[in-house]
Amino acid sequence: MLSNQADGDKRRSLHGHWSSRMAFILAVTGSAVGLGNIWKFPYIAGQNGGGAFVLVYLVCVVLIGMPVMMSEILIGRRGRRNPVATMKLLGQEEGSSERWKWVGGMGVLAGILILSYYSVIAGWTLAYIVKSVTGAFAGASAGVVGDEFDSFVSDWRLVALTHTIFMGLAVFVVARGVERGLEQAVRFMVPALLVLMLVLLGYAISSGYFGQGVAFMFTPDFSKLTWGSVLAALGQAFFTLSIGMGAVMAYGAYLPEETSITGASAAVVTADTSIAILAGLAIFPLVFANGLTPGDGPGLVFNTLPLAFGQMAGGVFFSTVFFVLLSFAAWTSAIGLMEPAVAWIVEHFHKTRAQATVGVGLLIWLLGFGSVLSFNVLADTKFLAGTIFDNVDYLTSNIMLPLGGLLIVIFAGWVMCRNSTADELGNSGGLFKAWRILARYVAPIGILLVLINAVR
Ligand code: PHE
Numbered sequence: 001m002l003s004n005q006a007d008g009d010k011r012r013s014l015h016g017h018w019s020s021r022m023a024f025i026l027a028v029t030g031s032a033v034g035l036g037n038i039w040k041f042p043y044i045a046g047q048n049g050g051g052a053f054v055l056v057y058l059v060c061v062v063l064i065g066m067p068v069m070m071s072e073i074l075i076g077r078r079g080r081r082n083p084v085a086t087m088k089l090l091g092q093e094e095g096s097s098e099r100w101k102w103v104g105g106m107g108v109l110a111g112i113l114i115l116s117y118y119s120v121i122a123g124w125t126l127a128y129i130v131k132s133v134t135g136a137f138a139g140a141s142a143g144v145v146g147d148e149f150d151s152f153v154s155d156w157r158l159v160a161l162t163h164t165i166f167m168g169l170a171v172f173v174v175a176r177g178v179e180r181g182l183e184q185a186v187r188f189m190v191p192a193l194l195v196l197m198l199v200l201l202g203y204a205i206s207s208g209y210f211g212q213g214v215a216f217m218f219t220p221d222f223s224k225l226t227w228g229s230v231l232a233a234l235g236q237a238f239f240t241l242s243i244g245m246g247a248v249m250a251y252g253a254y255l256p257e258e259t260s261i262t263g264a265s266a267a268v269v270t271a272d273t274s275i276a277i278l279a280g281l282a283i284f285p286l287v288f289a290n291g292l293t294p295g296d297g298p299g300l301v302f303n304t305l306p307l308a309f310g311q312m313a314g315g316v317f318f319s320t321v322f323f324v325l326l327s328f329a330a331w332t333s334a335i336g337l338m339e340p341a342v343a344w345i346v347e348h349f350h351k352t353r354a355q356a357t358v359g360v361g362l363l364i365w366l367l368g369f370g371s372v373l374s375f376n377v378l379a380d381t382k383f384l385a386g387t388i389f390d391n392v393d394y395l396t397s398n399i400m401l402p403l404g405g406l407l408i409v410i411f412a413g414w415v416m417c418r419n420s421t422a423d424e425l426g427n428s429g430g431l432f433k434a435w436r437i438l439a440r441y442v443a444p445i446g447i448l449l450v451l452i453n454a455v456r
Helices: 021-032 035-047 051-079 083-093 098-133 142-153 156-176 178-186 189-206 210-218 227-241 247-252 261-289 300-311 315-349 353-375 388-415 418-425 430-455
Strands: none
Touching: 021 178, 021 189, 021 247, 021 261, 021 315, 035 051, 035 098, 035 227, 035 261, 035 300, 035 315, 051 083, 051 210, 051 227, 051 247, 051 261, 051 388, 051 418, 051 430, 083 098, 083 247, 083 315, 083 388, 098 142, 098 156, 098 247, 098 300, 098 315, 098 353, 098 388, 142 156, 142 300, 156 315, 156 353, 189 210, 189 261, 189 300, 189 315, 210 261, 227 261, 227 388, 227 430, 247 315, 261 300, 261 418, 300 315, 315 353, 353 388, 388 430, 418 430
């Protein structure tokens, strides 16, 4: 195999390349592992009745998430540009149409919309670092922990402040660029987060309610499953894997030629899914041990884990470390959410990376006020899916990401010729065939079925 430099015919990305295969896996894992695993997965699973939802989610991850992720990476690496330009270029190269650029465009928009609320929740985790350090949870009861959460989110100024700080942090890293910024932020976070989740798991096992938590998560009651909850599971699979919006495509553009896309995708999917399942296993026993309800919504993790920390030896320390890590996880995900928009602006409008990042960051910060106010001043202003936060979340996770994913697998499976995809994935027999069957038939039909049945 030629080295990357000698490989003169191959494109290079304007933004530089990952320094190694491991750096890429870390970056995509950093983007995938975030609030989606620890904050969102447990509360969505709780709202949708547990077991059956979790099963559908796992099926979606394997049969749809995995082929979509591979498709995104291979498209990104082949185009070596931002998602808009890459889709346009490959659309032309493959003899189709440059209109495929709109798939990239929808991704840019989805990233901006998602980060507008993601940053608000990430702000909560920043606030919880402070609460942890000051020992607010030491020995606290479920009532005290719940009040602490309610009084925090009902103060819109505090929520706005922490949202602002988080956006500042995100802009700072993205502005520094691919190698200096993105890579360094993810190196230690994922392993450290895994260790902390295991500590929490240990506590959950000792709580006496572990069996009940496990039963809730893994005993499927299909009578509770509606098309709405199947769509929620599909949307969660997309959200948690960072797919369907070009984040992984943008990262793929910086991927060296010789890295195995299948191997990298499998590693990311495994890490991401394990952390989500661990989070559920740590949280649901606490829900039952303290007489809370699993379907309580976005406050779930903030109302449960502090209880465990409050009763543990060394709880102040563990709690602080946990919320620091969760903030880091959110931070590395925020980078992925901004990257498509920033890369597009840099390439399309010839701005510097710093200018593009500040501009996108300001827009997202402003939009974020819709979600800041959804938990206090505008909590009772409800339409369609609920508050502004609920609507942005529903529109992005349940509509835009699955739709983006659908178009991406159709592009990779049907529009790109077999040779182009084989060239990127390596035409090594079984794995390539399996990817092609999933990308051409299973994933598109699956996504379409769920979207049509849930939305009509
Ligand atoms: N996957 C991230 C999480 O689980 C969220 C995300 C979505 C990040 C899309 C980037 C792109 O928290």
